[in-house]
Amino acid sequence: MNGDMTAERHSSMICRYFKVVHRDMVFLKFILEAYEGMNVMSTVDNKAGIIRIAIMPGFVDDMDGLLAELGKQVMLEPVEWTNEPCTF
Numbered sequence: 001m002n003g004d005m006t007a008e009r010h011s012s013m014i015c016r017y018f019k020v021v022h023r024d025m026v027f028l029k030f031i032l033e034a035y036e037g038m039n040v041m042s043t044v045d046n047k048a049g050i051i052r053i054a055i056m057p058g059f060v061d062d063m064d065g066l067l068a069e070l071g072k073q074v075m076l077e078p079v080e081w082t083n084e085p086c087t088f
Helices: 003-011 022-033 060-070
Strands: 014-019 039-045 050-055
Touching (some): 050 060
Antiparallel strands (some): 014 050
16 A cells, blocks of 8 residues: 555544443453454553544445444444544
């Protein structure tokens, strides 16, 4: 993929931010990594327990369904996060 296509792909990602319990971060990372190519999970504020889930174009509905199911098992409290843009 050339640089222009990579920039275009990343600029159209959708980012969701959640407050989670620290002990659940590893569990979530493990589960979300199984969906390789659909999302990238990052910790944006370890102290506050804030994670970012960057969803790749075309997978928003699938990831929203997965996050709804995961929210039944662990606390995923949606939060607003404006401290950084949704880019990589």
